[in-house]
Amino acid sequence: MNPAASVPKWLMDPPDLGAGSSLPAHTRIEQWLRQVIDRGDLVPGDRLPGEENLAGSLGVSRMTLRQALASLESLGIVVRKPGRVGGTFVSEPKIECDLTGLAGFTEQMRQANVRPGARLISATTLPATRQVADALSVERGSPIHEIVRVRTANRQPVALERACFPAEPFPDLLSYGLTGSIYRLLARHYGKRPHMATENLEPVIPNPDEAAWLGVDITTPLLLIERTAFTSAGLAVEYARDLWRSDRVRISLRTGLTSSPRLKPGDSRR
Structure with a gap:
């Protein structure tokens, strides 16, 4: 040879x-x-x-x-x-996810020309913890629906979603199919489409279960996105803590100039 x-x-x-x-x-x-x-x-x-x-x-x-x-x-x-x-x-090229709007995972993947998918880990109704109750503006201990899913892109796991929804406005939410867009489900069956959200981002390390679900090592850095979504009327409809694989996804935001805040007496421009 x-x-x-x-x-x-x-x-x-x-x-x-x-x-x-x-x-x-x-x-x-x-x-x-x-x-x-x-x-x-x-x-x-x-x-x-x-x-x-x-x-x-x-x-x-x-x-x-x-x-x-x-x-x-x-x-x-x-x-x-x-x-x-x-x-x-x-490496596989990273998937671009734009958080500027409030597109759900399904829409984000379609915008990136990637086939979205979901694997349901659990769907239960349980009492709201203090953290969840504060985010959803409900009483502590009130019933909430918790849905945990692994989200896939071209059949590869890229995110672990843990989302909570108040049970009162969505009493039979868990009876629907939960492998598609839940945002679309909220709009179609309840007339409560998420309109805006507050989101916080921080790096984290997964626990053993999270690492196994995402197919990564427990030392792999992930990106945590904590989100509370509201309808146009101001009703909090979702509190979520999503873990994204930083090796597969790149998060982007678009920003622009807003009107300058009014200066107080004694303030100066630099």
């Missing part, structure tokens, strides 16, 4: 790592690999050669190569998996 036949075509055109550049070798390797991926020579799911072989082919140390791979991993371009079947793989 011709040895060259087993060498990927893209590896036959390595980066120039000579002394003529002011950029360090690991930066040039990173830029080169990004170009290889951008032009489609490596596609999502492809595995790069082992570190020892790739470093040897490029004529650099494994430490130098690892610096380049670490930078690519921090950008979400590759993912490194440990173990006998591990290695460095080209």
